[in-house]
Amino acid sequence: MNNADIGWMLLSTALVLLMTPALAFFYGGLVRSKNALNTMMMSFVALGPVAIVWALLGYSLAFAPGNPFVGSLSFAGLRGVGMEAQGTIPHLLFMVFQGTFAIITPALISGAVVERMRFNAYLAFIVLWVLAVYAPVAHWVWGGGFLATMGALDFAGGAVVHVNAASAALVAALVVGPRKDFGRHAILPHNVPFTMLGAGLLWFGWFGFNAGSALSAGTTATLAFTNTLLAPAATLAAWTLIDMARGGTVTAVGAATAIVVGLVVVTPAAGYIGPLSAILMGAIGAVPSYFALIYRAKTKLDDSLDVVAAHGLGGATGAILTGVFAQAAWSGGARGLIDGHPVQVVTQIASVLVVMAYSGGATFAILKLLAVVMPLRITDRHEKLGLDVSDHGEEAYTHGDGAILVKPKESAATQAATDAIAVQSGGGA
Amino acid sequence: MKLIVAIVRPEQLSDVLEALFHAEVRGLTISRVQGHGGEMEHVENYRGTSVKMALAEKVRLEIGVSNHFVQPTIDAILAGARTGEVGDGKIMVLPIEKIVRIRTGEEDQDAVTPVEPVENP
Numbered sequence: 183m184n185n186a187d188i189g190w191m192l193l194s195t196a197l198v199l200l201m202t203p204a205l206a207f208f209y210g211g212l213v214r215s216k217n218a219l220n221t222m223m224m225s226f227v228a229l230g231p232v233a234i235v236w237a238l239l240g241y242s243l244a245f246a247p248g249n250p251f252v253g254s255l256s257f258a259g260l261r262g263v264g265m266e267a268q269g270t271i272p273h274l275l276f277m278v279f280q281g282t283f284a285i286i287t288p289a290l291i292s293g294a295v296v297e298r299m300r301f302n303a304y305l306a307f308i309v310l311w312v313l314a315v316y317a318p319v320a321h322w323v324w325g326g327g328f329l330a331t332m333g334a335l336d337f338a339g340g341a342v343v344h345v346n347a348a349s350a351a352l353v354a355a356l357v358v359g360p361r362k363d364f365g366r367h368a369i370l371p372h373n374v375p376f377t378m379l380g381a382g383l384l385w386f387g388w389f390g391f392n393a394g395s396a397l398s399a400g401t402t403a404t405l406a407f408t409n410t411l412l413a414p415a416a417t418l419a420a421w422t423l424i425d426m427a428r429g430g431t432v433t434a435v436g437a438a439t440a441i442v443v444g445l446v447v448v449t450p451a452a453g454y455i456g457p458l459s460a461i462l463m464g465a466i467g468a469v470p471s472y473f474a475l476i477y478r479a480k481t482k483l484d485d486s487l488d489v490v491a492a493h494g495l496g497g498a499t500g501a502i503l504t505g506v507f508a509q510a511a512w513s514g515g516a517r518g519l520i521d522g523h524p525v526q527v528v529t530q531i532a533s534v535l536v537v538m539a540y541s542g543g544a545t546f547a548i549l550k551l552l553a554v555v556m557p558l559r560i561t562d563r564h565e566k567l568g569l570d571v572s573d574h575g576e577e578a579y580t581h582g583d584g585a586i587l588v589k590p591k592e593s594a595a596t597q598a599a600t601d602a603i604a605v606q607s608g609g610g611a
Numbered sequence: 612m613k614l615i616v617a618i619v620r621p622e623q624l625s626d627v628l629e630a631l632f633h634a635e636v637r638g639l640t641i642s643r644v645q646g647h648g649g650e651m652e653h654v655e656n657y658r659g660t661s662v663k664m665a666l667a668e669k670v671r672l673e674i675g676v677s678n679h680f681v682q683p684t685i686d687a688i689l690a691g692a693r694t695g696e697v698g699d700g701k702i703m704v705l706p707i708e709k710i711v712r713i714r715t716g717e718e719d720q721d722a723v724t725p726v727e728p729v730e731n732p
Contacts, residue, residue, distance in 0.1 A: 216622075363625075366625075367625040367626075368625075563694075563696070566620075566622035566623075566694075567622065568622075571653055571655070575653070575654060575655050575656050576655055576656070576657065577655065580655070580664075582662075583645055583666055584645060584647070584664060584665040584666025585655075585662035585663070585664055585665070586652070586662060586663040586664075586665050587660070587661075587662055588654065588661040588662060588663055
């Protein structure tokens with residue numbers, strides 16, 4: 183084992199963990215204020231139950247030696263996952279690093295169902311999804327499964343994380359159905375600075391996501407790190423140019439979106455391509471997502487925060503372009519079209535399609551199963567009122583005016599007689 | 612001339628505005644207010660503190676109209692704001708002593724007669 187590698191991977195794990203709260207801010211700013219807490223909680227809550235089921239079961243299904251489709255249960259309950267070497271780092275560290283990926287992937291899906299999915303149903307969904315969809319798909323690519331055998335390249339999760347989450351998001355948006363106001367009233371972001379803060383923190387955390395996926399502190403991490411800066415920079419530049427070329431203004435929400443799209447695009451390629459290819463890839467990757475965002479808003483598909491346009495198209499573009507731009511001189515082995523290995527492009531397309539199909543199908547099954555046990559949607563009245571009050575009993579921006587303190591020892595009857603208006607400056611508790 | 616003051620649910624505001632514009636009521640002012648209209652208070656919890664929210668968010672519309680516009684305005688607000696649940700709000704019609712349009716100095720009836728909207732340069 184190597185202490186420099188261990189140090190980098192400890193830091194990377196913390197960086198990737200930060201991406202989930204960052205996503206909460208990114209998404210939270212894009213919804214209406216009455217749903218701000220609910221939307222942020224959809225990301226935050228993944229930090230709890232998803233991390234636990236990952237440690238107890240998901241990790242084993244993804245990374246324990248098994249068949250080509252799913253891992254065995256030999257690592258269940260973290261049995262045999264300790265300080266023994268996994269490459270140059272302890273096995274336990276590898277498990278927890280992968281855990282941070284398992285946490286953010288289901289949280290990405292929430293963008294397609296915000297402002298109307300019941301929180302309980304969502305909670306049950308992400309726990310089932312990470313076990314039934316994320317873990318096997320991670321096994322296919324990173325755990326020695328059939329996509330790995332086929333030679334599919336996915337450095338940090340273009341297919342495993344982004345195409346996977348986006349395919350689930352598309353199905354979830356369709357099964358849960360559109361918001362009542364969608365297409366009837368304008369639905370505007372309530373806090374664009376939150377969204378920009380989220381995009382910035384996502385970029386910061388993504389250095390751990392991509393460069394950490396080298397699983398060591400060496401030259402591959404350096405390459406992935408560099409590409410994680412250059413590709414989103416190129417996407418942002420291209421996005422800005424398209425904005426201006428179309429005669430419009432350069433928007434803040436657009437810039438925040440461009441950064442995320444660029445990060446998604448470079449994720450599968452980060453450790454396989456040279457820095458100039460990363461610039462090219464980032465710029466090319468802006469185009470499909472840019473126009474898909476504009477087109478989607480005109481359709482009946484209420485993928486509310488555009489998970490499909492940003493993560494689906496970005497992830498697919500990135501995965502396919504990895505098959506174009508991978509170069510042995512940079513990757514130390516993996517070759518793509520420009521390095522005389524055109525078949526890689528076909529392998530990449532196949533891997534995207536397989537992940538899309540499985541994730542979409544399994545997500546449909548999980549949601550339909552859940553719908554038998556519990557309603558997936560909140561009531562129309564609660565949808566109007568906002569999910570912060572209906573599903574969490576809190577508000578994001580309360581001033582505390584008219585808040586009557588409920589005193590613990592009084593009965594309801596005496597309570598009513600002696601209500602005192604709580605003087606709360608700023609509503610703090 | 613009458614001043615129509617309406618208190619409505621914030622989540623119905625888009626519907627109300629749509630209905631008003633449809634009825635060609637173009638001049639109005641809104642403000643965000645809080646009030647209590649006999650509806651059930653909901654309970655919120657912040658750490659150990661439980662509170663009953665006695666005041667609900669509402670939107671107040673103020674619309675100065677000429678007499679023959681009173682009923683269409685009321686109808687539009689009813690159409691947009693009614694959900695059937697307690698807490699839908701109130702519409703109040705008040706007499707007005709005088710209205711002056713600041714831009715032109717026009718008074719009373721002339722001041723509340725809509726002009727064709729002119730695009731600002």
